[in-house]
Amino acid sequence: MVAATARPSVRERAALILGRAAGTAARQLGRGGGTALPGLVAGVLAPRLLERLAQQAGQGVVTVTGTNGKTTTTHLIAAIFRAHGVQPLTNPSGSNLERGLVAAYVEDAEADGRIADAPSRVGVFEVDEAVLARLFSRLSPRVAVFLNLFRDQLDRYGEVDSVGEGWGGMLASAGPDCTLVLNADDPSIAQLAAGTRARVLMFGIDDPEARLAEAEHASDARFCRCGGRFAYEAIYMGHVGIWRCSSCGDRRPRAFVSARRVKLSPDGSRVEVDIDGAVVTLEIPMAGLYSVYNALAATAASYALGVPATTIARALAEAGPAFGRQERFEVEGRTVRVLLAKNPAGLNELLRALIAGSPEREPIHLLAMLNDGVQDGQDVSWIYDADIEVLAGRPMTVTCSGGRADDFALRWHLAGVDPAAVVPDTEAALDDALRRMPPGARLDVVATYTAMIDVREALARRAGVGAYWEKAER
Amino acid sequence: MTPAPPERTIRVVTLYDDVMNVYADRGNLIALEARAAEHGVGVEVQSVSLGDPLPEDADLVLIGGGQDREQRRVADELAVRGPVLRAWAAAGTAMLAVCGGFQLFGRWYRDASGTELPGAGVFDVTTIAPGPGAARCIGDILANVEIEGVGEVVGFENHGGRTYLGPGGRPFARVEYGRGNNGEDGTEGAIFQNAVGTYLHGSLLPKNPALLDWLIAAALRHRYGEGSSQALIEPRPAPYAERAHAASAAVARRRSPKFEPVVK
Secondary structure, eight states: OHHHHTOOOHHHHHHHHHHHHHHHHHHHTTOTTOSSHHHHHHHHHOTTHHHHHHHHOTTOEEEEESSSSHHHHHHHHHHHHHHTTOOEEEOOTTOOSHHHHHHHHHHHBOTTSOBTTGGGOEEEEEOOTTTHHHHHHHHOOSEEEEOOOOOOOHHHHSOHHHHHHHHHHHHTTOOTTSEEEEETTSHHHHGGGGGOOSEEEEEEEOOGGGSOSSOOSOOOOOBOTTSOBEEEEEEEETTEEEEEETTTOOBOOOOSEEEEEEEEOSSOEEEEEEETTEEEEEEESSOSHHHHHHHHHHHHHHHHTTOOHHHHHHHHHHOOOOTTSSEEEEETTEEEEEEEOOSHHHHHHHHHHHHTTOOTTSOEEEEEEOOOSTTTOSOGGGGGTSOGGGGTTSOEEEEEESTTHHHHHHHHHHTTOOOSEEOOSHHHHHHHHHHTSOTTOEEEEEEOHHHHHHHHHHHHHHHTOOOHHHHOOO | OOOOOOSOEEEEEEESTTTSOTTOTHHHHHHHHHHHHHTTOEEEEEEEOTTOOOOSOOSEEEEOOOOHHHHHHHHHHHHHTHHHHHHHHHTTOEEEEETHHHHHTSSEEEOTTSOEEEOOOSSSEEEEOOOTTSOOEEEEEEEEEOSTTTOEEEEEEEESOEEEEOTTOOOSEEEEESOTTTSSSOEESEEETTEEEESOBSSTTTTOHHHHHHHHHHHHHHHHOTTOGGGOOOOOOOHHHHHHHHHHHHHHHHHSOBOOOOOO
């Protein structure tokens, strides 16, 4: 019985109350959403709150990790469970370190430290890829989703390999009561299946039409565990595709949840998905092949916990975007879409999504924002690994903005797309970008994390929408 | 009307660019091709990876950085190619070896596990990875180059290894903000004739147009001979690059430590 072990101590209850007070104070002082502070305060006072949180979710815990797509996938899994009549307990707004998870507990705890209806709830938490190894056994997830592993913020993580090695060590101790939901198409993820006793459920794309004409540059898993080189029958993005090791013969495994027909458009995707022999059509209201992967991962994770395929399809079709991930705003008669881009693989996929199914003569209007804070990555060199060249020759206007607007402008110039303007200030850049496009057209904003927060706030104000901590779904 | 093909070209070899590219070093090639075109210089690029033969000769060699796993794969082969690369460097071939590529262009590199990897020996430097306990050198860096007309270079460094110059080694630059070769002696990189080794990525060449022009000019001299009219390039503005340089330099001055030598 879960409840017996989950009874929070007096100290833990006090920590929850103080954590909540810290969050309220932060909001009243105008210090942003306070999405992490409550967890930080409570977690310091009572270090085992994370275990208490995980133990209370009676339907178990789902963790979501990977370089790209964590927030959206978490958001989709939560939406699927809501449609299934199960209330999720989740960390919103991408606050994915331990304090962000504890903050979710702080928000939902009753005065006695219990979470209302805990036995009927499922925990759905996105977890930063570098901290998952430390949190895994404490969360003991029933389902652990691994999306992809790309280079990201090397100034913070050191090297890509060390993240993958940390996961490998952690999974050696996972047992058959845990299901790993793995991306079959990313060899650095699919090969995690080899070193574990956990159950494994693979998802992937089996549609050669979705392949890239030529390999992108941001490719990170060139070598197999055995030391051999990977060869590809089809590449969908980066190092993700139908792979095979040319040395040991290990190959991309069969996908249990498999996308057979993928149709991309600038506004969304339509895919036929085979779930262990049953075919459903998913309408995904988010652009880009990377959104398809997120939807497949969410499908596999919720299917593993018993949600019927028809419920999954209905929930996905109705799911709105996650915070700052393809969110739309109506501003001055124009639609503005906000796209988070924080690493080369992510930016490549956004650029592909912008041109997918879009006529060559249709002008693209972009506001490209590059910041260099800790959350963005202080090292901005990653922009050279993104294939911005794919946009060269198209009719478009680009306004470069952010603290490193000049670095971004140089990158666009070298890619053959001279920016129309370079405007570091967010509000002024937004004015500039809107002025350069006709009414009725769509402005796409690609922005690093802190730039996304800034521009989203400016857009929300102009569109008359609330600030993010008011909107975040729980 | 298509422009006339350039009457002069440089032969560029990129080494292991499919393996050693972790910090966006391909930006160096992108900038090189664009800038060479502005100078009316054609660029023939040959990509040489594991197992591929080296060409007869090259005017400019580029190699980037990799992770430990990748550097181990490259090191053995690079050591075998050492004599050719050293002969090229001695004959004036321009080179740019960044981060891991710089380490492997030295005499040897001892990785975090204690394994000693042989180097190509183009530079008289040795590198020791101090292991998991020691902090990586990560951050914005600004250094001053002693080559006339090049001056200040800016970039980002991210390396575990500490590099030390041997008796025949000359530093490429002196650190003003950041850490450089080892964080102790204020040296950054190494230079031998027209070959440059450095820890600066960012990418380096796009936002350091003076260094980029110097490398192009050196490659042209190697191809056409000192004093040949074909080896000359005229000064040209590079407005995007100069603004990005100024912005990056301001960031380095603001948030990197001013270098102070360690007194032992």
